Amino acid sequence: MFLSIKEMEVRKVRFDETFPPGEIDFSGAEVRQASPLHAEGVAELLANTEGEVRIKGRLRVNLESECDRCLARAEFPLDSSFDLFYRPTESLSAAEELAIDEGEAEIGFYQGAGMELEEILREQILLLLPMQRVCSSDCKGICPVCGKDRNETVCHCRIEPVNDRWSALRKISQG
Ligand SMILES: [Zn+2]
Numbered sequence: 001m002f003l004s005i006k007e008m009e010v011r012k013v014r015f016d017e018t019f020p021p022g023e024i025d026f027s028g029a030e031v032r033q034a035s036p037l038h039a040e041g042v043a044e045l046l047a048n049t050e051g052e053v054r055i056k057g058r059l060r061v062n063l064e065s066e067c068d069r070c071l072a073r074a075e076f077p078l079d080s081s082f083d084l085f086y087r088p089t090e091s092l093s094a095a096e097e098l099a100i101d102e103g104e105a106e107i108g109f110y111q112g113a114g115m116e117l118e119e120i121l122r123e124q125i126l127l128l129l130p131m132q133r134v135c136s137s138d139c140k141g142i143c144p145v146c147g148k149d150r151n152e153t154v155c156h157c158r159i160e161p162v163n164d165r166w167s168a169l170r171k172i173s174q175g
């Protein structure tokens with residue numbers, strides 16, 4: 001759905017949209033959409049600004065990925081409200097553009113006639129996902145020695161401390 005600035009000049013633009021899996025591209029993010037994505041809210045052009053847009057709403061979706069530790073399915077039900085501000089890139093001076101490159105931007109930017117709701121939602125969803133994607137916080141993961149899933153089987157492998165490799169290397173270089 002395209003959120004048009006022209007339309008916002010006349011009225012607030014309300015949205016209440018459902019995107020089935022596949023409509024928004026999550027490839028490259030190593031995550032799959034496991035339920036329809038529902039988003040509702042309103043986009044408005046803020047008065048007395050140079051084209052600043054506020055997008056407020058709520059999104060609900062279930063995502064899944066491989067567990068970082070055991071490779072089983074990890075699920076992430078998201079239900080979150082958002083309140084975002086966007087400014088037209090045309091309003092920026094060169095100096096301001098530099099500042100944005102340095103990553104202090106709490107504010108987003110749009111170019112031209114408006115923005116795609118799908119892109120905004122995709123960005124929000126990726127921000128909402130936890131850094132560590134695990135099936136459960138106490139997932140024991142896969143044993144690096146025997147390869148067994150330690151959630152299912154207790155193995156008695158001795159896991160060498162990582163440092164040993166380096167001390168072995170040091171011995172070689174000293175000898
Ligand atoms: Zn796991």
Ligand SMILES: [Zn+2]
Pocket residue numbers: 143144145146147148155156157
């Ligand atoms: Zn083991």
